[in-house]
Amino acid sequence: AAPPAEQFDVGSGNVGYTREILHTIGIAIGAGGVLTVDLIPSTLRAYYGTRTPYGFGIFLRFRPADRHRGA
Numbered sequence: 001a002a003p004p005a006e007q008f009d010v011g012s013g014n015v016g017y018t019r020e021i022l023h024t025i026g027i028a029i030g031a032g033g034v035l036t037v038d039l040i041p042s043t044l045r046a047y048y049g050t051r052t053p054y055g056f057g058i059f060l061r062f063r064p065a066d067r068h069r070g071a
Contacts, residue, residue, distance in 0.1 A: 011039035023065050030061040 018032030037054045045051050 008041050008044060010041070013037055018061055026065050028063050028065040030063075031059070032061065033058045 014034055014036040016032060016034035018030045020028050020030045022029040033056060035054065035056045037052055040048060040051055040053065042051060
């Protein structure tokens with residue numbers, strides 16, 4: 001049987017950036033990244049190896065191009 005679930009307060013912050021790199025056939029394509037840093041309780045440090053685990057991601061974004069913007 002699994003032990004009862006415990007709840008912990010965890011803080012998290014992130015920052016990201018996207019830059020449009022191409023406008024074509026009515027689609028705007030952007031490239032970007034995001035960085036996330038968490039603050040976890042000291043009781044979980046043994047599981048994560050730190051109190052401030054972090055992660056990052058890179059992505060492409062596709063969306064309809066703004067009709068009012070020049071090509």
